[in-house]
Amino acid sequence: MTSVPIPPHGTDRQALGRLIEALDGGADGARYIGGWVRDTLLGLDPQDIDVATRLAPQDAERRARAAQLNTWSSASGLAHGTIGVVIGGRTVEVTTLRRDVATDGRHATVAFTEDWREDAARRDFTINALSADPLTGEIHDYFDGLADLADGRVRFIGDPLTRIAEDHLRILRFFRFHARFGKGAPDADSYAACVARAKDLMALSRERIAAELLKLLAVDGPVATIETMLAGGLFAPVLPEIVATDRLAALVVCEKQAGIAPDGLRRLASLLPEDEKVAEQVGARLKLSNADRKRLVLAARPASAPPEILAYLIGRTSAVDGLLLRGLADDAYRASTCDIPRFPLTGGDLIGLGLLPGPIVAATLRQIETRWVKEGFPGRHRIDDMAQAAVAAAQKN
Structure with missing residues (x-):
């Protein structure tokens, strides 16, 4: 039997135990779900704990409060079955089991269910559909997600074209998860569907595209995946400026040499031409914040001053961006660690x-x-x- 350690590491175990008890966890009324299960099985440190429950969201919230736990909710969250429970300073999302009633490629209308398999079937990839008994840690796997996880295979649940039609963002999610968890070439059927439906990305809000793309670029090794996306024409509909990965590959190496963490926006800059006008256009198209647009523009400028001076003139973050993009690992490290003085005169x-x-x-x-x-x-x-x-x-x- 495959299982995960229970209770989760790094949590307020007593409070989490009260939540699980309140949600009837001992009678299969609640399970740990999705990313927490996947990452724990891989020996990673999950950032979030997600719990699925058979209880309706209002009932789940009422029971959590009765267990003396702080909760939060919104009208939109309740409509989609989700409440938040604050445990040990972090939020545990509790979501009622769901099934899709209608989808339009961007949004889904859901109905609640008590069927664990039905809820698992609406999730995008097999490795994200795993759930764990909160008392024993036993894994429930309806779609061979454990085998895919062991093999480094990211695969849609069901027909890939159908799943992409339900939510077009799954195209980018497929490549992000492959970049993070995949081994070798992507799953052939899933990849072919993403290539065939690449133009569906044009129907998405640019904010959603930007958020998912920046997450993809921030993984440790995104180069091979970006090359695969380029080969399939995935960027052409929304970011035709991206045509090569040479600068991205060099940047990844330079970041490691400097001991500086990956950054999705910096890596996006490496995929664009070194042209301030293009950087501004892309930032506007993706509806980035003013601060992020400015970073893209500054990244396209030559970094010619000493690191400390550059950090003072354009800010530490942009100085590090520019120096790393030009292969200056030592200077980038200096810019990341130097004291930036305050001009003392008024x-x-x-x-x-x-x-x-x-x-x-x-x-x-x-x-x-x-x-x-x-x-x-x-x-x-x-x-x-x-x-x-x-x-x-x-x-x-």
Whole structure:
């Protein structure tokens, strides 16, 4: 019998036990589900704990509160069967068993069920449909997910074309899960379906595409998967700018040399041409935040200043991005660890030295800051000399 350790590591076991008891876990009324089971079997440290239950969401919430547990819910969450239970400072999602009533490629209308297999069948991949008894750890596997997990195979449950028609985002999810868990070439039937339905991605919101793509790029080794996607024309409908993986491959190596964690947005920048206009266009198309758009644009610029100065001028994150993208692992590490000073002067300091208020104050302050940065952030004595000299020069003019 395959099983997982119970209770989950790193949780408030007493509180989690109260939740499981409240949900009738001893009578198969609740199980651990999905990613937690999959990752635990692989010896990974799951980030989230998800529980599935036969109880209706309102009943699950009422029972959790009766067990003196803090809960949260929303109208949308309740409609889809999900509540949150706060245990040990983290949220455990509790979701009622469901079946799909209608789907349109983006959203699903669900009905609740008490059938564990029916709920498992609506999940996307076999390795995500595993569930575990909360008391014994025994694994329930309806679609050979254990074998797929052992073989490093990501495979749709049922007909891949049908599953993609239900939710087009599953195309990108397939490649993300293959990048993370797959071994060798992707499952042939699943891959063929993704290639055939690539244009379905155009029907998705750009925010959903961006979120899933950035998760994919942030896995440890995304290069082979991205190459497979390129070969199948997966990027053409929404990101035709992506045509090669050379810079991505070099970036992955450089990140490891510098000891800097992978970053999906930085890796996206490596897949784009080194062109600020293109970076801005892609950021806008994917509806990224203003901060992320700025990062993409800055990543397309040459990183020519010393690491410490670059970190001061454009921020630590963008400095690290630019240096890694140009293969400068040592400089990137310096930028990631250096102390970034605060410019110690204000306009009031210059007025105190005799400079008359007005636009000249800001202009003089910028001149002093530029010189201070160029000299490598000298100390207070030197900057006072700079200020006095600048004020004297401004007064003469």
